[in-house]
Amino acid sequence: MESDPLERAAEITQSAVIEPGYTISTVTDKISSIVLGQRRKPGWFLGFGASFLLLLLLLYAVTVLFAMGVGIWGVSIPVGWGFAIVNFVWWIGIGHAGTLISAILLLLHQKWRTSINRTAEAMTIFAVLCAGMFPLLHLGRPWLFYWLFPYPNTMWYWPQFRSPLVWDVFAVSTYLTVSLLFWFVGLIPDLATLRDRARTRAKQIVYGFLAMGWRGSAVHWKRYEIASLLLAGLATPLVVSVHTVVSFDFAIAILPGWHTTIFPPYFVAGAIYSGFAMVLCLAIPLRKFYGLEDFITMRHLDNMGKLMLATGLIVAYGYMMEAFMAFYSADIYERYATLNRMAGPYAAAYWSLIAFNVVVPQALWSRRVRTSVPALFAVALVVNCAMWLERFVIVVVSLHRDFLPSIWRMYAPTRWDWMTLLGSLGLFLTLLYLFIRYLPMISIFEMRTLVTETEGERR
Amino acid sequence: MAQVFHHSTNLISRLTIYGFFLLAIVGGFIPYWIDGSPYVTEANVPKVQPVPFSHRHHTAELGIDCRYCHTSVENSSFAGLPPTETCMTCHSQIWKNSPMLEPVRQSFREDRSIQWVRVNALPEFVYFDHSIHVAKGIGCTTCHGPVGIMPLTWAANSLKMSWCLDCHRHPENNLRPRDQVFSISYVEPANQAELGAKLVKQYKVYSLTDCWTCHR
Numbered sequence: 044m045e046s047d048p049l050e051r052a053a054e055i056t057q058s059a060v061i062e063p064g065y066t067i068s069t070v071t072d073k074i075s076s077i078v079l080g081q082r083r084k085p086g087w088f089l090g091f092g093a094s095f096l097l098l099l100l101l102l103y104a105v106t107v108l109f110a111m112g113v114g115i116w117g118v119s120i121p122v123g124w125g126f127a128i129v130n131f132v133w134w135i136g137i138g139h140a141g142t143l144i145s146a147i148l149l150l151l152h153q154k155w156r157t158s159i160n161r162t163a164e165a166m167t168i169f170a171v172l173c174a175g176m177f178p179l180l181h182l183g184r185p186w187l188f189y190w191l192f193p194y195p196n197t198m199w200y201w202p203q204f205r206s207p208l209v210w211d212v213f214a215v216s217t218y219l220t221v222s223l224l225f226w227f228v229g230l231i232p233d234l235a236t237l238r239d240r241a242r243t244r245a246k247q248i249v250y251g252f253l254a255m256g257w258r259g260s261a262v263h264w265k266r267y268e269i270a271s272l273l274l275a276g277l278a279t280p281l282v283v284s285v286h287t288v289v290s291f292d293f294a295i296a297i298l299p300g301w302h303t304t305i306f307p308p309y310f311v312a313g314a315i316y317s318g319f320a321m322v323l324c325l326a327i328p329l330r331k332f333y334g335l336e337d338f339i340t341m342r343h344l345d346n347m348g349k350l351m352l353a354t355g356l357i358v359a360y361g362y363m364m365e366a367f368m369a370f371y372s373a374d375i376y377e378r379y380a381t382l383n384r385m386a387g388p389y390a391a392a393y394w395s396l397i398a399f400n401v402v403v404p405q406a407l408w409s410r411r412v413r414t415s416v417p418a419l420f421a422v423a424l425v426v427n428c429a430m431w432l433e434r435f436v437i438v439v440v441s442l443h444r445d446f447l448p449s450i451w452r453m454y455a456p457t458r459w460d461w462m463t464l465l466g467s468l469g470l471f472l473t474l475l476y477l478f479i480r481y482l483p484m485i486s487i488f489e490m491r492t493l494v495t496e497t498e499g500e501r502r
Numbered sequence: 503m504a505q506v507f508h509h510s511t512n513l514i515s516r517l518t519i520y521g522f523f524l525l526a527i528v529g530g531f532i533p534y535w536i537d538g539s540p541y542v543t544e545a546n547v548p549k550v551q552p553v554p555f556s557h558r559h560h561t562a563e564l565g566i567d568c569r570y571c572h573t574s575v576e577n578s579s580f581a582g583l584p585p586t587e588t589c590m591t592c593h594s595q596i597w598k599n600s601p602m603l604e605p606v607r608q609s610f611r612e613d614r615s616i617q618w619v620r621v622n623a624l625p626e627f628v629y630f631d632h633s634i635h636v637a638k639g640i641g642c643t644t645c646h647g648p649v650g651i652m653p654l655t656w657a658a659n660s661l662k663m664s665w666c667l668d669c670h671r672h673p674e675n676n677l678r679p680r681d682q683v684f685s686i687s688y689v690e691p692a693n694q695a696e697l698g699a700k701l702v703k704q705y706k707v708y709s710l711t712d713c714w715t716c717h718r
Binding site: 194195196197198199200238247248251252255256 | 664
């Protein structure tokens, strides 16, 4: 029989961030062999193939969209922001954990971040790419998207800087740039390792090109440290600012259900919440299929569970305050918007959101749940779905009934809406499969330092 | 192990890094220059017309008022193109056998308009009204240039939105007294700043730069 689960759990919480018995070279071997290994896992092809099919579905849906226009979607007045904006906010939220893990936890010297930061950053970039696609798709004339930028033009006109939609463009593109740079700078030493270990000329050239002449000299390391600290400093405020700006898209408008000051903090917490849920959803299968349980240990999963619980509680507080303020404000429209969420035609969405996003994650208080891999995976999956529902409730349910009852109308997504949502998952997963196949999903050189650092702890 | 790349590739990598930033900046301005150039806007390019009508001859040399032909400029959005009958008021008497004017006489005989080539074309999505500009002290030559020197007429300005906004943001730079609006030889006085400020008050000119001022 197993020992007492609580005792075992306590052990895990204090356990190492890397299992004992690894040396610098075995760590390097283990991680780089996933990329350079000759034997390919059939599972990879299966997963990649399935994701690629979904990506093709996206291409199909987008081609038809460009040919026919946004009329093929379920959007219509008053619900002009349908799935596209729901998906945008959902994806951009998912893209928050990566930078939080890499930047904030780096500045806070949280060593446990090391083995998950690379994957989380990659996830961030892919999620932001998926997110960035949706506002463009939902434009009536997507080929004129560059009108959102202050480019030199013969109209001598700036974009409308009073509009949060323009702030969005800057927030998201800055976030993408900084995340991409941060990720790439962190990859350089590992790309050099891959270059040195690559057997074929083609791989040497590709990895060598990307490694930008890294030789691992002391000067290189010094510059590397400075660059990553600077980028971490740059990225940290972005974690907070991006979703704040996204929340302004709603909060600046006067629509009941959107016009609330609590939106920025509540959106940021929700973003980090969904981001960690997605990291768990990805890290759990990855460590299983590639045998990385020694690197992504139970301690990591436990910590992420705790972070989910904390941010989930902030989100729950947000829901509570939204409802409370609606009634406390004594504004009939605000009250009606809240009542309409709870008892209107979309009440099922609201209550499943509360059940999945507030009630289910309370299980994470239990150490037994946090240290059980299947339970954590299930909770993370449920939270991811619930965060999508949350955005659906905010966008659609607020829009479909506003001040004037004469324009109230129901919203129903069409099959094109669903295909685009599924297709964006395909884009995300395809990029992720390519990433785990061609780049080291765990930072090799940081794991090496961890080996030396934890040696002292173990003795 | 052996070097993957030759030493000389360092130069290429530097060039691509700096070149990228250079290209990003220059690349942004190239379409701007092309779009604003006379090649696209046709500003300052004389247009060939079915009849080589000379504004110089009719205005500066003969002293005909703009409004003799462009009759509706003071009370309509459109300044008006003269019907052939307007030409014939004089040309039924003078130059009545000139071969150059044969298209005019043919138009008159057949009661069919002369197909003039448009010189100043605004896009359809721009709401523009001549009458208000004239009423607020904007001279014909402010926008249409020195028509008194044009043997064949050309557009004197690009008609790009930047050009419209130049004046809409600072109308005082281009205002003149109402009695000088139709003068083709008006020269901006040295005290334009002072005069402009005075006329802005006197004529109640507002700087209208909202989108819907022109895009209604």
